[in-house]
Amino acid sequence: MAAAATRRAASSLVSRCLLGRPAASPAVPSAFRRADGTRGLVPGVLQRFGTAAVAEEPISPPVKVGETKLLINGKFVDAVSGKTFPTLDPRTGEVIAHVAEGDAKDIDLAVAAARKAFDEGPWPRMTAYERSRILLRFADLIEKHNDDLAALETWDNGKTFEQAAHIELPMIARLMRYYAGWSDKIHGLVVPADSPHHVQVLYEPIGVAGQIIPWNFPLLMFAWKVGPALASGNTVVLKTAEQTPLSALYMAKLLHEAGLPEGVVNVVSGFGPTAGAALASHMDVDKVAFTGSTDTGKIIMELSARSNLKPVTLELGGKSPFIIMDDADIDHAVELAHFALFFNQGQCCCAGSRTFVHERVYDEFVEKSKARALKRVVGDPFRKGVEQGPQIDDEQFNKILRYIKSGVDSGATLVTGGDKLGDKGYYIQPTIFSDVQDGMKIAQEEIFGPVQSIFKFNDLNEVIKRANASRYGLAAGVFTNNLGTANTLTRALRAGTVWVNCFDIFDAAIPFGGYKMSGIGREKGIDSLKNYLQTKAVVTPIKNAAWL
Amino acid sequence: MASERNGDGGEKRAENGGGGVEMPEIRYTKLFINGSFVDAVSGKTFETRDPRTGDAIASIAEGDKEDVDLAVRAAREAFDHGKWPRMSGSERGKIMTKYADLLEQHAEELTKLESLDAGKLVVVTRAVDIGASVGTLRYFAGAADKIHGETLKMSRQFQGHTLREPMGVAGLIIPWNFPSIMFFTKVAPALAAGCTMVVKPAEQTPLSALYVAHLAKQAGVPDGVINVVTGFGPTAGAAIASHMDVDMVSFTGSTAVGRLVMEASARSNLKPVSLELGGKSPLIIFDDADVDMAVDLAIGANFFNKGEACVAASRVYLQEGIYDRFEKKLADSLKNWVVGDPFDPRVNQGPQVDKAQYERVLSYIEHGKREGATVLTGGKPCGQKGYYIDPTVFTDVKDDMIIAKEEIFGPVMCLMKFRTVEEVIAKANDTRYGLAAGVVTKDIDVANRMTRSIRAGVVWVNCYFAMDADCPFGGRKMSGYGKDASMHALDKFLAVKSVVTPVYDSPWL
Secondary structure: OHHHHHHHHHHHHHHHHHOOOOOOOOOOOOOOOOOOOOOOOOOOHHHHHHHHHHHOOOOOOOOOOOOOOEEEOOEEEOOOOOOEEEEEEOOOOEEEEEEEOEOHHHHHHHHHHHHHHHHOOOOOOOOHHHHHHHHHHHHHHHHHOHHHHHHHHHHHHOOOHHHHHHHHHHHHHHHHHHHHHHHOOOOOOEEOOOOOEEEEEEEEEOOEEEEEOOOOOHHHHHHHHHHHHHHOOOEEEEEOOOOOOHHHHHHHHHHHHOOOOOOOEEEEOEOHHHHHHHHHOOOOOOEEEEEOOHHHHHHHHHHHHHOOOOOEEEEOOOOOEEEEOOOOOHHHHHHHHHHHHHHHHHOOOOOOOEEEEEHHHHHHHHHHHHHHHHHOOEOOOOOOOOOEOOOOOHHHHHHHHHHHHHHHHOOOEEEEOOOEOOOOOOOEOOEEEEOOOOOOHHHHOOOOOOEEEEEEEOOHHHHHHHHHOOOEEOEEEEEOOOHHHHHHHHHHOOOOEEEEOOOOOOOOOOOEOOEEOOEEOOEOOOHHHHOOEEEEEEEEEOOOOOOO | OHHHOOOOOOOOOOOOOOOOOOOOOOOOOOEEEOOEEEOOOOOOEEEEEOOOOOOEEEEEEOEOHHHHHHHHHHHHHHHHOOOHHHOOHHHHHHHHHHHHHHHHHOHHHHHHHHHHHHOOOHHHHHHHHHHHHHHHHHHHHHHOOOOOOOEOOOOOOEEEEEEEEEOOEEEEEOOOOOHHHHHHHHHHHHHHHOOEEEEEOOOOOOHHHHHHHHHHHHHOOOOOOEEEOOEOHHHHHHHHHOOOOOOEEEEEOOHHHHHHHHHHHHHOOOOOEEEEOOOOOEEEEOOOOOHHHHHHHHHHHHHHHHHOOOOOOOEEEEEHHHHHHHHHHHHHHHOOOOEOOOOOOOOOEOOOOOHHHHHHHHHHHHHHHHHOOEEEEOOOEOOOOOOOEOOEEEEOOOOOOHHHHOOOOOOEEEEEEEOOHHHHHHHHHOOOOOOEEEEEOOOHHHHHHHHHHOOOOEEEEOOOOOOOOOOOEOOOHHHEEOOEOOOHHHHOOEEEEEEEEEOOOOOOO
């Protein structure tokens, strides 16, 4: 459903941009030579919108900043140190607000509040039905505050307002209703014993959950983490990404308005090495869940190992293959491969960043992908019709530009894009490389930006082998009309999600997570509850049992 | 629960009249078919009566075979071509959540309608019946997006999976003792599964079903998904059970009628049948039990809802050592038990639902006396008007007496004595019913043994009537089969389809 909405939204964005706007002259020179031999931006819509992005004043966000302090035990408080950090507008690099900077001391306070709320508070002790009603009210409030939340998200993150308001926020309300429905359906098994014993399995809340979320989908990740933790009766200390601290504070306020008792959800803004590390290594945190880079995931796991062995779930990086067979509907495949990579400025852990195309359709595919990328509307994410906003910050921006340079240096063909856009903010041209070889850096590392790499293959077994030759295993896309090929690829690809003739379908009920170094555990779906439940077997003799 | 309330001392017996309570306006009296309230094709009506007085409350359209045909056609169309089964589970769930919110908003009016029509205590109806109805709707709203098929472990090169598809048009026939709860116990899982339905409420209590049907429409349930045909069993009920276009039927009521429903299915299209029927449930109280708790549980288990409950613990087995203490305490407690107008908040027990039930219960009481059981309390009607009966306790009941074997469905408790665990297991199971059971003991070994030994759909240990949206409910033996409540309730509204396709060159099987 959400994905259908995504597709609809994507195609309506496309059609809007095709309505034809007057062209403007090239303004931004390119550092790199393109396949077509031109320099600078190719004339057309992209260019015009790129110009617009730089030339026009940023649209004033239709929302006020709101809370900027830490949420601990139901109250917004300053950091113990009194320190703050600026959160920046990715459109300009200018400061939106100064946010309280939590570190180890604040984490201690937040954990103490969560601990008390779990050990003594009403939350795990109320009925599951009562918990579900609070989550249902929360969902209603999210709907009511949809546009404010979306505007805050766009402002802090740079994603398009249309995506935030029409795709992500409805998904988030939907997730909360989904988890509300689970709260009173958490069933253990009564299991048979060999001996005359009666055995019940209880799924108990695990306790205080530490949750560390990334900046690419701040609210959606909030929902993926907090939803299952709350449905199963836990309390939470959540650390937001330092790039995007604002929307989670707004959400947490709504949670309390919905009736959440104080201390059940605590939100600490701050940085990974300080606040994040304190959470992951805290002796009183019973479980930690992290979404972010593979490198940081390793640190989280290590910190758990060095402290109290808290169970860790990790949702990390990816280099997901998107495989287009020669019998696929090419136009559809081009559109979805484009969407799979460029969606959310390419800042998706499951981005289809290795586009494998069968040699028989390769040239056509590259040509059409280029045409599609050139039509991509880049600009102020608050502007209607814009498909791509700025990257999150200068660090990511520069990293992506370095990868683009590496692609050119290693001999890949730059089909389109290849440079930043404008002089202000973190805009990057939609970029495509063709003739990418498996050994290149851009073929192996996660770029996390609007850079599509297109590979050529000629045989099913070959593409399976190449697709799996990655330390990642988050997702995969398969495009074919042949059922046998689809079935073979479905089983052969070592990835947590295989989308067949679709991509980025993210329903609440569909489990999501990675194989290999893309992570541990699954989010969403029934599997996500297990991350927040402790299993207890209860065994008692049964004398003179009527049956065993 | 009623048993926990002790009135204000002494037996106060209000006759009738409502004590100044404003009675609800009766707005819905016609059949609800395809989203509209319509007269019966025949134009006929029947009267629904106030059990406090026997007076008519309203004239209700009397549906018959032709009306059932129209309702089934509407449900068929809504299933075969309509939105309901084609929307996502989460969209259905959202509409159902809204339905629950509306029900909550209209709780006062619905409470009064229900109490008026069924003679139920208004205080209990508000807290229990309507609360449970709202809770059930919310539970299944949350279940609508959690209907999972399975992927299969095939032993050859096949990829297999199961789909759990909505059955289609469901026929739902509900009883008069808990009209709203029973309505939503059947309707909510059917809605969640994506079925469309024809509901026949009992002729004694048609008002609440019609009322909640109009709320379904307000909540956004598409026309034709829920159709309500008020009428009688031998006409409307039989037409549903034998209809060739109804895909399944779920019935709650007596064992005798359950048999007819199953027979009608067998003779028509073999539609799957789910039956929640009568009971003669044992409440077994051991010597080590807390006697106060045991008495409270026994009173609740027998006199709650005037004994009009399929799970009523109408056989109370007492171990020898506790018998006398229990009997005395029970007699004392019942002195404070108030029978009277269900709109009076001081009252513990209202009237039986109608004249037929009233007379039936009194005839069982006469049987008990004739067979030699001793009347400890009650044993007679209460008041001059309406269908009130004194809470009646028989002692010295023998297992082969009619009152120990047949379902009385009224405020009549039978006390029986036992010595050993083995003996009481044998006695408790010596019945053609198997709906529920209660066990009162502090001994974990006795409790564990009893829970496995008693052949019943639910065993309550140191509690009774512990019903819950997430707790499966339904009987064994001649108490029926198929479950209401819980995720199991969805099963009867879903058809399992296996899908198999070859998988080539799979790296694992």
